[in-house]
Amino acid sequence: METVVTLWFVTAADPARIIAAEPRADRGFGRKYLAQLNPAWPITPIGEFPLNRSAQASAGEYYVAGFPGVTIVQTVLTDTPELSGIDRRLLNSVPAADIYAFAVNIATGYGAVAHWRGGVLKRSLCAERNRTYEDVGLPEPFEAPFWAGEKAESAGGISLPFEPVDLVAEAQRSWVGVDVTPEGPDIHVVAYAVDGRPAPRAVDGPRQERERASRGRDEPDLVGGYDDYESPAEEDHTRLPRWADESVAAARRAGAVLGRRARRARSWVNEKIRHSDRD
Template sequence: MESVVTLWFVTAADPAGVIAAEPKADRGYGRKFLAQLNPAWPITPIGEFPLNRSAQASAGEYYVAGFPGVTIVQTVLHDSPALSDLNPRLLDSVPAAEVFAFAVDPESGYGGIAHWRGGVLKRSLCAERTRTYEDVGLPAPFEAPFWAGERAESVGGISLPFEPIELVAEAQRAWLGVDVSPEGPDIHVVAYAVDGRPAPRVPEGPRRRDAASRRPAAPLSSGYDDYEDAPSGPPERAHWADRSLSAARRTGVAAARGLRAARTWVQEKIRHSDRG
C-alpha cells in the first residue's frame, strides 16, 4: 500500500504560533536532514513552496521544513499502513517531545493518524471506510462526533461511521492547532528528490522571451537588462551623432560668415589703395 505521510516533530509550546509567522524554510536544513537519514541518497532540491497550497509529495521525494521547535517532513510510504510500524529511522530522525503523523491515500480513502509523546505511542488509528488496519489507544475528544456518525452518512454493515481522510484533517487542527488547508497560513517547505533525478531547469519567463525576440541582432546600445524594455526615443549613439552633425553645421555657418567678412575687408583695402 502507498500513502503520503506528513510528520510533525514538535518541541515548541505553541506550534500554531510558529506557523502563523510564516517563516521561510531553510534549504540547507533539509539537505542536512536527508543526508543524516540516508548518506547514500543523491539529494536534489526540486522546489520551494507552501505545503498547504501544492500537490503532495510523490515517490522518491521529501518535503522538509525546519522551524524553531517544529520540523515538518512529508514523503511517500510503501510499507505497512499501520503507522505504529513506521520506520524507526524516520520516526526518530528529529529529537522531539511529541511526534504527530498524518497519512492519506485519496484513491482508496485511507486515512491514518498517530501521536507519540516521549517516544511512546499514545494513539493510532489507520483505516479505510470498510477496513481498519490499526486502532491503538483511547479516542481523542475531537474524534467523538466522527464515531457518533455526525460527520458522514451511514453506509451500513461494518463500515466506519465516518471518512478516515476527514478525520485526518480534524486531527491536524486539534493536535497542532494549525489550519493546514489552503485557507490557512503558508507552511513553507523545500522539496527534494532522492532518486537521482537532475535538478529541474528554470523555464524562461514570458518577459525574457519577449525581450529576446525584440532585441536587434546588432544593438546600438547594450545597457539594458533582458527583462526591461529599452526606453523610447533615439539610442544613445544616434543622439550623439545628431549633436555632432548640428555642431558641424554651426561650424560651417560660422566659417562662411568669416570668409565673407575677409573678402569684404580685402575689397575695401583695394579700393582705398586705388584712391591713393
C-alpha cells in the same frame, strides 16, 4: 499500499503561532536533514512551494521544512498501513517532545493519525471505512463527533461511521492547531528527490523571484542560516560586468570627442558665413 505521510516534529509550545507567521523554509536545512537520514541518497532540489497549496509528495520525494521548534517532513510510505510500524530511523530523525503523523491514500479512502509523546505511542488510528488496521490508545476529544456519526452518512454494516480521511484533517487542526488546507496559512516547504533524477532547469525561478521581491532580499534565514547552494536567481545582477563598465566608459569618451569636433565644425561654418556677409 502507498500512503502519503506528513510528520510534524514539535518542541515549540505553540506551533500554530510559528506557522501563522509563514516563515520561509531553509533549503540547506532540508539537504542536511536528508543527508543525515541516508548518506547514500542522491539529493536533488525540485521545488519550493506551500505544502497546503500543492500536490502531495510522490514516491522518491521528500518535502521538508525546518522552523524554530517545528520540523515538517512529507514523503511516501510503502506497505506501512499501521503507523506504529514507521521506520524508526525516520521517526527518530528529529529530536522532538511530540511527534504527529498524518497519512492518507485518497484512492482507497485510507486515513491514519498517530501521536508519540516522549517516544511513547499515545494514540494511533489507521483505517479505511470498511477496515481498521490499527486502533491504539484512547480516542481523543476531537474524535467524538466522528464516532457519533455526525460527520458522514451511515454506510451500514461494520463500516466506520465516518470517513478516515476526514478525521485526518481534524486531527491536524486539533493536535498542531494549524489548518492544513488551502484556506490556512502558507506552510512553506522545499521539495527534494532522492531517486537520482536530474535537477530541473530552473527550480521555481519565477515564483522565487516574486516571493523574494515581496519579502526583501536581505531577509535572514530562520533555521541556522545553513544553505550550501545558491540558485541562479539569487546572483547579484545589480552591477554590470567589468567589460560592460569599460564599454560604457569608452562610449562616453568617444561621445565627448565627437562633441568637441561638432562644436569646432559649427564654429568654422559660422565664421565662413560671417565673412561672406562682409563680401
